[in-house]
Amino acid sequence: MRHLLCAAMGLALAGNALEAAENQVIRISTNHTDLVLQVAENGRLYQTYLGEKLLHESDLKELDWAVHAASDGSVCKRGWEVYSGSGNEDFFEPALAVTHNDGNASTWLYYVSSSMKEVEGGTQTDIVLRDDAYPVEVTLHYVAYPEEDVIKTWSEIVHQEKKPVYLSAYASTMLYFNRGSYYLTEFTGDWAKEAQMSTGQLQPGKKIVDTKLGSRAAMHASPFFMVGLDQPASENQGDVLMGTLGWTGNFRFTFEVDNVGNLRVIPAINPYASVYPLERGEVFATPEFVFTYSTEGTGQGSRNLQNWMRKYQLKNGTGDRMTxxxxxxxxxxxxxxxxxxxxxxxxxxxxxxxxxxxxxxxxxxxxxxxxxxxxxxxxxxxxxxxxxxxxxxxxxxxxxxxxxxxxxxEMVNPKSELFEKHPDWAIHYPNRERYYYRNQLVLDLSNxxxxxxxxxxxxxxxxxxxxxxxxxxxxNSPITNIYSPYLKERQGRLYIDHVRGVxxxxxxxxxxxxxxxxxxxxxxxxxxxxxxxxxxxxxxxxxxxxxxxxxxxxxxxxxxxxxxxxxxxxxxxxxxxxxxxxxxxxxxxxxxxxxxxxxxxxxxxxxxxxxxxxxxxxxxxxxxxSQYRLVSPYESNHMAVNYVSEDKASAVLFAYDIHPRYQEKLLAVRMQGLDPEKMYLVKEINLMPGVTSSLKANGKVYSGDYLMKVGLDVFGFQQMQSRVIEFVAQ
The missing domain is CATH 3.20.20.70 (Aldolase class I)
Structure with missing residues (x-):
């Protein structure tokens, strides 16, 4: 009976139109990755697959939206809802939480339509979802970049209720996995120790990585992560999700392992102190979440993102840089x-x-x-x-x-002419003693x-x-003294509108x-x-x-x-x-x-x-x-990275002896990314005046195949020594 009730709610939304959409499959693909979504018989949209690209289109129909839910299945059939709303039959973290004008905090989103269009470098898919009981609509956007194996996604929320609704969760997307184990690599730190890597296995329940600093937001946690599937993320092998949120303010990554061992990943603006009053007709656009799925470890995933960023994201990404x-x-x-x-x-x-x-x-x-x-x-x-x-x-x-x-x-010292003239331009309490980070205040960019x-x-x-x-x-400062003189009673908008102003x-x-x-x-x-x-x-x-x-x-x-x-x-x-x-x-x-x-x-x-x-x-x-990370400082007393030009005619190896142990075993460094058929002249450069290279391979010619399979002895026993080696195709 419960199963029938759940299905009936979906059918009531759109009648015959819904019947036409039932079981519709939406495929978002790159050259090596598939993200597959399906409209179920209840009229809602579910993820049925995220992984290595399926070779045969006909196989998509074999994917089932329903998943094993253990005791939760006693309510109704369960699936991985693409943009789950709070208050529905799912008992885990939602993407969206809305409090409506009547105080109801539930949102059930049903599929309305989808469309595709070509954009620079890829294909954009837009999917419209709508609540069946309230005039709330969500549009999901996905842009797939085939050559770079990168997908960009974000969401837009809008409503037509008479008064503002209140958003307390507003994720950019949700992604799901069914694997034996999951290993999160996060990048954390502080001033002067940024992007420090640590990896741990995700256990049942929620792991949250977030920041509440407002500005200078990534001081303690960086807005990117890696999830190794079935094993910790590895440089050259294994399946890994690598994702980053385009938001310079408070962010939150939620990693939740549910009652049957499935993982949901939710990248979002952090809703901390940010219950957002959304006006009628106002569009709330979430930040873009950019991710790649690699079956060849983090090295390939990084090259995907680096290549994509140079082409489509970074200012002057294909241009020169100045020393x-x-x-x-x-x-x-x-x-x-x-x-x-x-x-x-x-x-x-x-x-x-x-x-x-x-x-x-x-x-x-x-x-x-x-x-x-x-x-x-x-x-x-x-x-x-x-x-x-x-x-x-x-x-x-x-x-x-x-x-x-x-x-x-974006900053002001209280001891300044600007603050004397416009104290109301700074974020600060009206009725408390002020406190300072680096003797300064943050200007209110929501104004x-x-x-x-x-x-x-x-x-x-x-x-x-x-x-x-x-x-x-x-x-230089996070947001302190957290009150906007401009927003007054609308303080729930501060952390978000400030970043939008930036x-x-x-x-x-x-x-x-x-x-x-x-x-x-x-x-x-x-x-x-x-x-x-x-x-x-x-x-x-x-x-x-x-x-x-x-x-x-x-x-x-x-x-x-x-x-x-x-x-x-x-x-x-x-x-x-x-x-x-x-x-x-x-x-x-x-x-x-x-x-x-x-x-x-x-x-x-x-x-x-x-x-x-x-x-x-x-x-x-x-x-x-292309960059290849060869030897990790986290796994050895050395580090090595090589770069190879697009035409594979030149390459450079940076090799560092950081703190080698006395007479430790030294391993040859094997290059990556060279043309195995090309012959390369090896030359050590960046030598001090009057110093000749002690590299045995210096001045010799080797095949790319040899350099990648056998490698070169470039490390030594001295503390804080380095070599820079150039490879030129002959």
Missing amino acids: LLNNWENTAFNFNQELLAELMREAKDLGVDLFLLDDGWFGNKYPRKDDKAGLGDWEATQDKLPGGVPALIESAKQAGVKFGIWIEP PEVQDYVCGVVDKLMKENPELAYFKWDC YNVMKRVHANYPDVTMMLCSGGGARCDYEALKYFDEFWCSDDTDPVERAYIQWGFSHFFPAKAMCAHVTSWNRASSVKFRTDMASMCKLGFDIGLDELSQDELAYCRAAVANWNRLKPAILEG
């Missing part, structure tokens, strides 16, 4: 116009493209002498920089380099007037200095200055989401530039980002390591320097110049080629 010299680690706040001009000449001597002026250049009534004052007052400090930014750009031109500048326009102000910071700098070539855009600013700046290079920074790598990187060319992975720590940080981030998006600088952190080791570590990403050249010996400076030239020459492999 640079930053002044922060050299001078901090202590500089003047003459010193900066000298550093620009040093940048030219080093061979980099650009000089980047960091924090400390602005504020007059409250000059930026430290981090306690000046944020918000974006005028050059007269006694420090009497010629202002125009004089600095002129000095850069005379030196023969481009000029970039640091800004943090359109504040959005205009932030855009105006960039507009003013660009209008006065049209030759500005680069912005480092920082965000993106609105980013879109406007990008539209006005599409050719200006932008670095995304947040006290290090606490902003690293795919959505923000639509408007930024690259991001700062971490303030920690110790090359040993950077090995782990860069290894972690490389699972989801191409090298050209990941900024890495040579600094004075960890002086126990050589300049060569520090430079070689930075060279596996987007190379930059943040060091006083007067600290370097003549040999070290000559080495750095040569390393910059080599990096520029190897851009086709490092920036545009």
Whole structure:
């Protein structure tokens, strides 16, 4: 009887139209992956398959939407509902929770229609679902990119009830798996220890990875994850789901193993303190969730995402990148116009493209002498920089380099002219003592007037200095003192509308200055989401530039980002390591320097110049080629990564001895991605002046087959040593 009642509810929704849709199959495919959905006889939409692509279309009809539910099956037939609403017969975590005008908190969504259209690089599928008792509609969007084996999905929620409804859950999607075991790899950390990887088996119940920081949101947890199916995620074999949410605010990943051992994965905005009042006719669009399903381990999954990101997501993803010299680690706040001009000449001597002026250049009534004052007052400090930014750009031109500048326009110091004039523009309590992170407050980007102000910071700098070539855009504080003077009684919208305001600013700046290079920074790598990187060319992975720590940080981030998006600088952190080791570590990403050249010996400076030239020459492999992670620092005392150009004519291997044990067993490193039929000349580069290579293979020619099956002995026993080896097809 219960089964009949469940089916009857669906049939009542759409009558004959529903009968026509019954058992309709919707296939969302890439070259190697299938996501298959089916409309059941109850009129609702279920996932029937997610995995390696099925070869025969006829097999799709054999997939059954109903799953074994154990005791839960006593209610009615159960399936993996694609966008499950709260209050229905499913007893586990929903995608959507709505409180309607009459106080009813249940939502049952039924299939209405679906359509497909071609978009750049792939096919978009749109599916409309509707509640049978309330005028609430959800549209599910999927874009499948066949060549890259990537699927992007998001949802849109709208209603026509007379008054606002209240959303307390609003996921981007839901994905399901039926395997023997599941292993979650998460990327967590803090300032100076970003993207630290840890793996654990998911047990019955819920595992939640989330953040409540508002801005600088990824400081403790990164917005991406990996799930190994039947085994922990492995580099070169095994099935793995790799996913990331494009949201620079609070996010939540829910991993729930149910009563029969099935897993549901729910990526979403974190609804913490965000019961959202949705107005009639207003469309609530969730963030995009981007994922790949790999049957060849995380290495192939990473290459899928890196390739897709360069083509379709990252700003200027197929364009060039500039090397640079930053002044922060050299001078901090202590500089003047003459010193900066000298550093620009040093940048030219080093061979980099650009000089980047960091924090400390602005504020007059409250000059930026430290981090306690000046944020918000974006005028050059007269006694420090009497010629202002125009004089600095002129000095850069005379030196023969481009000029970039640091800004943090979303923040304000209470000790600033901006806060004196507009205290209501900052997020802060009206009736409590304020507390501060880094002596600053977050501007309220839910307020359109504040959005205009932030855009105006960039507009003013660009209008006065049209030759500005680069912005480092920082965000050093999470949201504190959590109250919006603008939203007043609508505080449930703050965490969401603030992020929407941030993106609105980013879109406007990008539209006005599409050719200006932008670095995304947040006290290090606490902003690293795919959505923000639509408007930024690259991001700062971490303030920690110790090359040993950077090995782990860069290894972690490389699972989801191409090298050209990941900024890495040579600094004075960890002086126990050589300049060569520090430079070689930075060279596996987007190379930059943040060091006083007067600290370097003549040999070290000559080495750095040569390393910059080599990096520029190897851009086709490092920036545009395929990356292969060969030896993990998590599993050994060494690390190795190689890049191969698209035409397989050139490759480069970065090999690092981090902390080898005394006389430990050393293994040959086997390359990946080469053409087995090609012959490659092996040459060690990035050598200190006067040093000859001790690599036995140096100067010899090997087949790609040999290099991938036998490999080369590149590791040694010394602490913090490195090799960079170039392979050129003959």
